[in-house]
Amino acid sequence: xxxRSKKISEGLTRTRQSFFGRISGLFGARExxxxxxxxxxxxxxxxxxxxxxxxxxxERLRERVRRERVxxxxxxxxxxxxxxxxxxxxxxxxxADGQLLTVILVVGANGSGKTTSIAKLARFYQQQxxxxxLGAADxxxxxxxxxxxxxxxxxxxxxxxxxxxxDPGAVVYDAIQAARARQADVLIVDTAGRLHTKYNxxxxxxxxxxxxxxxxxxxxxxxxxxxxxxxxxxxxxxxRHFKDSVEVxxxxxxxxxxxxxxxxxxxxxxxxxxxxxxxxxxEGLDDWAEFDADVFVNxxxx
Amino acid sequence: MxxxxxxxxxxxxxxxxxxxxxxxxxxxxxxxxxxxxxxxADVSYKVVKDFIARVKERAVGAEVMRxxxxxxxxxxxxxxxLIATLGEPSKxxxxxxxxxxxMLVGLQGSGKTTTAAKLALRxxxxxxxxxxxxxxxxxxxxxxxxxxxxxxxxxxVHSEGVEVPPPTICVNALKRAEAAAYNVVIMDTAGRLHIDDExxxxxxxxxxxxxxxxxxxxxxxxxxxxxxRVASDFHQRVGLTxxxxxxxxxxxxxGAAISIRAVTGVPIKFLGVGxxxxxxxxxxxxxxxxxxxxxxxxxSLIEKAQAEMDETQAMAMGQKLLQGEFNxxxxxxxxxxxxxxxxxxQLLEMIPGYSNISKEISPELTDKQMKxxxxxxxSMTREERLNPLIINASRKRRIARGSGTTVQDVNMLLxxxxxxxRMVKRLGQGRGRRGLMSLFR
Numbered sequence: 001x002x003x004r005s006k007k008i009s010e011g012l013t014r015t016r017q018s019f020f021g022r023i024s025g026l027f028g029a030r031e032x033x034x035x036x037x038x039x040x041x042x043x044x045x046x047x048x049x050x051x052x053x054x055x056x057x058x059e060r061l062r063e064r065v066r067r068e069r070v071x072x073x074x075x076x077x078x079x080x081x082x083x084x085x086x087x088x089x090x091x092x093x094x095x096a097d098g099q100l101l102t103v104i105l106v107v108g109a110n111g112s113g114k115t116t117s118i119a120k121l122a123r124f125y126q127q128q129x130x131x132x133x134l135g136a137a138d139x140x141x142x143x144x145x146x147x148x149x150x151x152x153x154x155x156x157x158x159x160x161x162x163x164x165x166x167d168p169g170a171v172v173y174d175a176i177q178a179a180r181a182r183q184a185d186v187l188i189v190d191t192a193g194r195l196h197t198k199y200n201x202x203x204x205x206x207x208x209x210x211x212x213x214x215x216x217x218x219x220x221x222x223x224x225x226x227x228x229x230x231x232x233x234x235x236x237x238x239x240r241h242f243k244d245s246v247e248v249x250x251x252x253x254x255x256x257x258x259x260x261x262x263x264x265x266x267x268x269x270x271x272x273x274x275x276x277x278x279x280x281x282x283e284g285l286d287d288w289a290e291f292d293a294d295v296f297v298n299x300x301x302x
Numbered sequence: 303m304x305x306x307x308x309x310x311x312x313x314x315x316x317x318x319x320x321x322x323x324x325x326x327x328x329x330x331x332x333x334x335x336x337x338x339x340x341x342x343a344d345v346s347y348k349v350v351k352d353f354i355a356r357v358k359e360r361a362v363g364a365e366v367m368r369x370x371x372x373x374x375x376x377x378x379x380x381x382x383x384l385i386a387t388l389g390e391p392s393k394x395x396x397x398x399x400x401x402x403x404x405m406l407v408g409l410q411g412s413g414k415t416t417t418a419a420k421l422a423l424r425x426x427x428x429x430x431x432x433x434x435x436x437x438x439x440x441x442x443x444x445x446x447x448x449x450x451x452x453x454x455x456x457x458x459v460h461s462e463g464v465e466v467p468p469p470t471i472c473v474n475a476l477k478r479a480e481a482a483a484y485n486v487v488i489m490d491t492a493g494r495l496h497i498d499d500e501x502x503x504x505x506x507x508x509x510x511x512x513x514x515x516x517x518x519x520x521x522x523x524x525x526x527x528x529x530x531r532v533a534s535d536f537h538q539r540v541g542l543t544x545x546x547x548x549x550x551x552x553x554x555x556x557g558a559a560i561s562i563r564a565v566t567g568v569p570i571k572f573l574g575v576g577x578x579x580x581x582x583x584x585x586x587x588x589x590x591x592x593x594x595x596x597x598x599x600x601x602s603l604i605e606k607a608q609a610e611m612d613e614t615q616a617m618a619m620g621q622k623l624l625q626g627e628f629n630x631x632x633x634x635x636x637x638x639x640x641x642x643x644x645x646x647x648q649l650l651e652m653i654p655g656y657s658n659i660s661k662e663i664s665p666e667l668t669d670k671q672m673k674x675x676x677x678x679x680x681s682m683t684r685e686e687r688l689n690p691l692i693i694n695a696s697r698k699r700r701i702a703r704g705s706g707t708t709v710q711d712v713n714m715l716l717x718x719x720x721x722x723x724r725m726v727k728r729l730g731q732g733r734g735r736r737g738l739m740s741l742f743r
Contacts, residue, residue, distance in 0.1 A: 042347055048526040051341040110549060110577070111411025111522065115442075140577075142454070143447035150442035164450075195552035199669070228411060232344035232526025234554035255410065258495045260528035283410075283440075 032065060032073055040080075047263035048232050053270065057083055081297055087266045088276065088293035101179055102186045103212050103219035106252075107205060107242055108226035110193030113254035115144070117226050117280055118190050119151035120288035121252075124278075126155065130185040135175030136161035137168035137208060138192040148190050155285065158182065168192065168204065169211040176215045189220075196241030209246045224277060226252045229262035239268045250277035253291070257282045324372060329361045332376040336595075343557035343594045346530040349564045357383050377595075384591035387560055391585045392544060392569035394425070395515050400485035401433075401476065403514035406546075407505055407536060410493030413548035414520045415444060417574055418490040419451035420582035421546075424572075425486050426457060433484035435475040436461035437468040437508070438492035448490055455579055458484070468492070469507045476512055489514070496535035505540045516543045518571060521558060523550045529558035530565050537566045548574035551581070555594050628723055630687035634679045637672065677705035678715050690716055 037058060044054040061079055070076060104121070108114050115138075122132045134152050136159055138144035145161045152159035160175040172189055179187040191208060194201035212219040225248045227235050242248045253262050256279050265276050276291040333354050340350045357380055366375045396402050404421070406414045415438065422432040434452050436459055438444035445461050452459035460475040472489055479487045491508065494501035509517065519533060519542050536542060545566075547559050550573040559570060570585045679687060681704030686693050693701070698712045705712075 045341060045347050046527050048344075048528070051338055109524070109552070111413055113411055141447070142450035143443040146446045147441070147443035195549060197551070197553045228522070228524075230409060230522070230526060230528050230532075231524045232529075232554075232558070233342055234344070234524040234552065235526075237553055238524075258409070258528065259497060259531050260526065264526065 047261035049263035050267045053267050085297040088269050102221045104188045105220040105223040107191050112226045112228045114226045117252050122155045123285050125186045132157045132186045133179045133184040134159045135189040137171045137189050139166045140192040168208050172211045196238045202245045223248045224252050229256045230260040235264040236267050250275050252278045254280035324364050326362045343555035344526050345557035346561035349561050385587045388587040401479040401487045403487045403512050404516040405489045405514040408520035412520045412522045417520050418488050422457045430486045431484045432486040433479045434459040435489040437489050439464040440492040472508050472512050496532045502539045518544045520546050523547050523556040524554040525558040529561045533562040534565045542568045544571040546572045551575040681705040
């Protein structure tokens with residue numbers, strides 16, 4: 001647990017320095033006044049937390065400060081931590097337990113980072129001694145299959161694929177058969193990037209999910225939505241649509257190594273009850289960590 | 303989902319008395335909502351602040367035009383300011399001696415490779431001879447991706463695998479273009495973080511060696527507050543000349559466009575509006591402004607309809623409607639036309655105020671119903687479609703079986719059709735054209 005916490009800490013260093021570092025700075029030895037609240041609001045908005053959640057968080061904090069007669073900014077800082085932590089749900093146990101074959105469906109918008117995240121997730125399970133197989137169900141985008149195959153080679157796991165343009169459902173079916181034949185523990189399915197507003201593409205995704213559900217008991221055991229940390233408020237709409245269509249169970253927050261803060265996950269957790277399961281922090285295979293709400297919020301304030 | 307800004311403002315101004323001039327109080331009340339709308343649309347916090355200050359200055363004391371309500375007046379000013387901020391549309395600069403070099407830069411996953419192919423196709427259609435350059439040697443299979451796209455479009459791609467450094471590839475591509483008389487060279491560079499010093503240096507290096515006419519930032523329309531920082535860092539390092547906003551076909555409001563414009567001042571060149579290689583559109587400031595404000599995008603909807611609808615067919619249909627000769631055959635034809643526009647769920651989202659009706663109409667359900675109607679009509683004989691009166695109980699049973707529906711479904715469709723026929727007839731005879739037009743208002 002400690003090792004993992006440390007990794008998240010490292011991954012978030014930049015985030016912390018740029019954003020929450022400033023929030024921390026706000027709460028030095030200073031009094032609580034209007035200026036403080038305004039700065040706080042600004043910082044939350046700049047972190048993509050979104051205007052509505054920001055106003056609510058700040059209001060709740062103000063109310064508490066008034067009620068509990070808080071006088072110093074340091075205590076306000078602790079309270080903000082609590083508020084933010086309370087919004088993020090603790091993730092569920094890893095899904096790869098208790099069944100013969102765990103099927104994980106990875107979905108998301110174009111360019112959010114699905115393929116890279118899948119490679120890292122495969123590595124993550126391999127390190128736990130699991131045998132992993134990848135299913136290349138993005139048969140649409142040019143060279144998507146090649147991209148996954150290259151990652152498969154790097155990670156050292158088999159990739160089940162068809163020709164470009166093939167039916168993604170058929171790929172999933174074959175991948176399940178192959179996973180069983182090769183006695184794999186985990187099958188991770190890469191799907192084509194799609195905008196959540198494309199009705200037909202979302203229907204197709206439902207079908208892909210249906211193939212997994214029909215052929216493996218209780219599958220997919222996890223359906224992970226990959227979100228680009230750079231994405232603003234539209235991430236909420238994305239998460240809502242994907243959840244409605246394919247029952248997303250958790251979020252992978254990718255590209256957290258830039259200067260973007262990914263604050264929209266607060267709104268996603270609050271409104272949709274979706275936990276953040278993993279964070280991607282770079283292009284390397286090990287730039288990856290399990291998400292932990294406590295560690296996350298604490299790291300932000302260190 | 304957000305209500306449309308116009309409605310929100312209307313609500314606020316309904317409470318205020320109607321006066322001839324906008325008071326500071328009016329404007330403040332209205333601008334609070336505008337600020338929210340802009341922040342929801344991901345416009346940068348600081349950019350919003352400046353923008354609101356500018357609008358306020360213009361709006362306080364402004365005459366409310368006779369034809370407008372105060373709410374509309376504020377919206378009008380906001381809209382105009384937004385359009386001014388978004389700037390004029392701008393073409394790709396192909397002046398000077400060829401080959402003209404266009405360099406695409408941006409974060410990972412913003413859509414550079416797809417955009418490179420779209421841009422090449424567009425330029426070829428305009429009579430240019432483009433050469434694509436696969437200069438992303440980092441992302442697995444990025445080179446292959448561009449090669450495949452090039453093959454699909456029959457546009458040559460210069461690639462040297464993944465071992466050669468990108469600057470060398472770009473220089474070689476330029477030589478090849480000169481030798482083979484390609485007049486436009488489009489370089490697809492690797493996605494990179496604006497804070498990755500080494501990778502940004504590589505871009506500077508490529509720029510020095512190839513002297514591009516255009517350095518275009520490819521940015522995702524969904525980008526949040528970070529857009530400002532990303533754009534200004536790229537601008538500082540490689541001197542941007544324009545912006546291409548991608549994934550505009552989603553429901554992101556695209557506030558990042560305003561932020562990027564505000565910090566770099568470079569013009570917006572194109573919008574990426576789909577996964578197909580021809581889905582690259584010129585930018586219209588007025589439409590993007592409406593979208594950012596959450597006012598829907600009626601113009602794009604109309605354009606889409608015009609592009610898909612066959613005009614002569616539409617005219618013929620109009621004639622039939624007016625003469626009351628509308629039959630089920632025509633109805634089916636019309637259904638097919640509407641379907642060409644794409645799923646209803648997608649069309650509805652372009653309509654302002656849709657968020658309100660969406661509670662009552664489920665687009666998915668409507669799509670399903672349309673499919674059912676189509677199945678029923680398709681299961682009829684031509685004779686039945688031309689003259690629905692002959693459809694008796696036994697025919698209904700056959701139609702229901704054929705379309706996988708029930709006799710009730712068939713009955714419902716027939717009665718709806720009769721109602722529609724009656725209504726259309728009345729319009730055609732009674733008030734003529736004007737009456738019919740009122741339907742569309």
